[in-house]
Amino acid sequence: MFENPEISLDELPAADDVEWRSLAARYIRRLQVQSLLTTAVATVGVVVLQVAPLPITQRWLFALAWLLIVASGVSGLLWPLVSVPRKGYAIRDKDILYRSGVLWRTVTAVPFNRLQHVETSSTPLDRHFTLAALQLFTAGGSGGDLKIHGMPADVAESLRLFILEKAGASIEHS
Amino acid sequence: MSTADAGGWQRTSPFAALFYIGKIYQAIAKNAVQSLAPLAAFLVAFQGDMKDKLAFGIGAFVLGTIILAILRYWFFRYRITDTSVLIRDGVFKRTQLDIRFERVQAVNTEQNVVFRLLGLLTVSFDTAGSSRQEGYLPAVRAEGARELRDRIRRVPKHVSGAADSGEGVERRDVTARTLLRLTAGDMVRIGLSSNRVFLLVVLIGPISEYVEQEFSEIVEESAVVEFLTQAQTGLMSGLAFGLLLALGILLLLFSISIAGAFLRFHRYELIADEDVLRSTGGLLTRHEHSVNRGKVQSLHAGQHAVLRLFRRFRLKARQASSGRAGRRSDFIVPICNGDLLADLSLRFFPQEFAGLSLDPRAPGFRNISPYYLRSRIVLAGVAPALLATAVLWNSSGAAALAALLWIPACAGVVWQKYRRYGVLYGQDGLALRSGLIGFRVVAWLHRKVQRVSITQSPFQRRRQLATVRIFLAAGSAIRIPYLEQGKARALRDYVLYRVESSEVAWH
Numbered sequence: 001m002f003e004n005p006e007i008s009l010d011e012l013p014a015a016d017d018v019e020w021r022s023l024a025a026r027y028i029r030r031l032q033v034q035s036l037l038t039t040a041v042a043t044v045g046v047v048v049l050q051v052a053p054l055p056i057t058q059r060w061l062f063a064l065a066w067l068l069i070v071a072s073g074v075s076g077l078l079w080p081l082v083s084v085p086r087k088g089y090a091i092r093d094k095d096i097l098y099r100s101g102v103l104w105r106t107v108t109a110v111p112f113n114r115l116q117h118v119e120t121s122s123t124p125l126d127r128h129f130t131l132a133a134l135q136l137f138t139a140g141g142s143g144g145d146l147k148i149h150g151m152p153a154d155v156a157e158s159l160r161l162f163i164l165e166k167a168g169a170s171i172e173h174s
Numbered sequence: 175m176s177t178a179d180a181g182g183w184q185r186t187s188p189f190a191a192l193f194y195i196g197k198i199y200q201a202i203a204k205n206a207v208q209s210l211a212p213l214a215a216f217l218v219a220f221q222g223d224m225k226d227k228l229a230f231g232i233g234a235f236v237l238g239t240i241i242l243a244i245l246r247y248w249f250f251r252y253r254i255t256d257t258s259v260l261i262r263d264g265v266f267k268r269t270q271l272d273i274r275f276e277r278v279q280a281v282n283t284e285q286n287v288v289f290r291l292l293g294l295l296t297v298s299f300d301t302a303g304s305s306r307q308e309g310y311l312p313a314v315r316a317e318g319a320r321e322l323r324d325r326i327r328r329v330p331k332h333v334s335g336a337a338d339s340g341e342g343v344e345r346r347d348v349t350a351r352t353l354l355r356l357t358a359g360d361m362v363r364i365g366l367s368s369n370r371v372f373l374l375v376v377l378i379g380p381i382s383e384y385v386e387q388e389f390s391e392i393v394e395e396s397a398v399v400e401f402l403t404q405a406q407t408g409l410m411s412g413l414a415f416g417l418l419l420a421l422g423i424l425l426l427l428f429s430i431s432i433a434g435a436f437l438r439f440h441r442y443e444l445i446a447d448e449d450v451l452r453s454t455g456g457l458l459t460r461h462e463h464s465v466n467r468g469k470v471q472s473l474h475a476g477q478h479a480v481l482r483l484f485r486r487f488r489l490k491a492r493q494a495s496s497g498r499a500g501r502r503s504d505f506i507v508p509i510c511n512g513d514l515l516a517d518l519s520l521r522f523f524p525q526e527f528a529g530l531s532l533d534p535r536a537p538g539f540r541n542i543s544p545y546y547l548r549s550r551i552v553l554a555g556v557a558p559a560l561l562a563t564a565v566l567w568n569s570s571g572a573a574a575l576a577a578l579l580w581i582p583a584c585a586g587v588v589w590q591k592y593r594r595y596g597v598l599y600g601q602d603g604l605a606l607r608s609g610l611i612g613f614r615v616v617a618w619l620h621r622k623v624q625r626v627s628i629t630q631s632p633f634q635r636r637r638q639l640a641t642v643r644i645f646l647a648a649g650s651a652i653r654i655p656y657l658e659q660g661k662a663r664a665l666r667d668y669v670l671y672r673v674e675s676s677e678v679a680w681h
Binding site: 111138 | 627630649673
């Protein structure tokens with residue numbers, strides 16, 4: 001293990017001993033609605049292609065398209081039920097933790113003193129469900145910045161202000 | 175600070191048009207299809223014979239780029255204030271850049287042959303943060319560049335840490351020390367070890383058939399064939415001829431590569447000047463790059479097969495970048511020996527490099543979990559081989575079993591990669607070794623980490639293993655695969671502790 005004469009590793013606060021806060025339950029419904037909308041658009045597209053007098057001889061293509069639509073529609077309805085409860089975040093004094101993933105599970109930690117800026121964003125569908133996404137930007141960013149979808153809009157906004165306050169000094173310096 | 179020379183908006187020298195022509199050709203080379211498509215379409219539509227078409231096409235192309243370059247020069251204005259360089263640029267889309275001195279990581283310069291004769295320089299600024307904040311001043315007078323460099327120098331160190339280069343050959347601090355001067359032998363080594371040669375060989379592979387066909391048609395009636403036939407040499411001579419041809423091509427490629435090394439690194443010097451490392455070199459275009467040690471985020475030492483043979487390394491120091499994958503923000507030492515590598519590591523990360531090393535053979539590197547082998551062989555070896563066998567079984571019968579040979583081949587590669595993986599734990603940082611035939615070692619300091627994550631696949635969860643990803647302000651995430659879960663978590667917690675308790679700036 002490491003040599004660290006100043007502080008014992010066992011005494012370090014463990015990022016796993018936290019109480020995870022889950023995302024808004026309605027985020028599941030929001031994802032399902034989005035999936036239904038996408039499926040509906042795809043269905044209309046395929047129906048139009050099938051009905052239209054086009055010289056398409058390979059009819060099996062339509063069977064494949066229907067199969068894909070049904071599969072993506074069903075998974076779009078079911079997957080959020082599994083994936084959303086696995087997602088969660090925890091705010092500590094000096095960092096924010098975010099966990100996600102059903103099969104491949106990831107826990108990401110972003111220290112406040114490394115934040116470049118924080119923002120919230122919402123799509124029209126998000127706003128319909130009064131949801132928002134909280135996005136945390138660190139320097140570099142080639143690995144993709146941390147974006148937490150499916151937060152209640154008011155929570156996302158108050159978290160943004162809280163994190164800004166926590167990280168304010170370092171943001172001003174960077 | 176004096177404001178006497180903080181004048182109004184200025185134009186650069188008209189010779190900046192030359193710089194823009196180069197830029198335009200570079201952009202065209204990068205997006206060859208999109209850039210040349212309109213011209214190609216026009217040529218197809220144009221009525222007339224091919225010669226006219228070509229002459230007209232090339233003429234229009236050259237004229238177009240010249241006009242565009244002149245327009246870009248005409249619309250380019252810059253202004254130097256006490257705290258920043260302001261740049262107005264763009265013909266159709268106007269942009270204004272405000273490059274604040276305290277954000278400038280390095281002032282790099284480039285001087286091609288024409289500019290050298292005219293005493294002009296192209297200055298570029300490396301800045302941390304937004305990708306839009308990267309600017310350059312083409313064809314400014316060397317004197318002006320020197321003034322600018324001095325201005326940036328005057329910005330307090332703890333705020334800027336700005337590095338400079340300029341073409342200030344005259345100015346040398348007492349502390350400046352030359353660490354490396356490349357010799358002609360080094361050029362040959364760089365040329366021989368260039369990855370581009372191997373890339374060319376790989377590229378030539380697929381087109382070799384076509385080349386061979388064309389070549390055989392050309393030489394059908396030639397003296398070579400006549401000679402071969404007359405000598406009644408048959409198969410052996412044919413083979414020897416083929417071998418000679420291959421050798422010739424390889425020799426040509428190596429010669430080109432060595433010439434490239436001379437072009438880029440002629441009279442290369444690496445100079446240490448307090449907190450700044452500076453490199454100069456180049457035969458026609460002289461480049462001067464500099465890096466401030468505080469800005470370096472990670473050090474990458476590479477030693478592929480050829481460099482191993484020469485017992486040399488290539489070092490890359492990555493600075494906080496705008497997130498774009500580009501070499502501009504990398505400070506590269508093209509070739510160095512083990513001693514200089516160790517010396518440079520300590521120069522970049524003084525005091526904090528204790529216990530770390532960029533030498534892949536250094537003691538202390540610990541293996542990752544051997545479960546890595548099992549997981550990779552199953553996923554990349556056994557599963558695809560079985561699938562291929564099953565798919566081919568109906569059509570090919572027992573011959574489909576040949577697909578199973580993929581398993582030992584894959585296992586060999588995975589075993590080699592596993593052996594290369596090694597983690598060296600230091601108190602202030604970490605070094606990760608990886609590779610297949612050669613070695614790559616990347617080292618960084620914990621306090622410079624921006625984010626850290628731990629990922630576990632279902633298999634890893636069963637075996638209490640985890641993969642750690644370290645995100646720095648430069649380059650993509652560094653992945654440390656297959657650590658024991660407890661060790662991975664302890665590492666994550668320790669890194670967070672170091673980041674959150676650090677009072678030293680990461681940049």
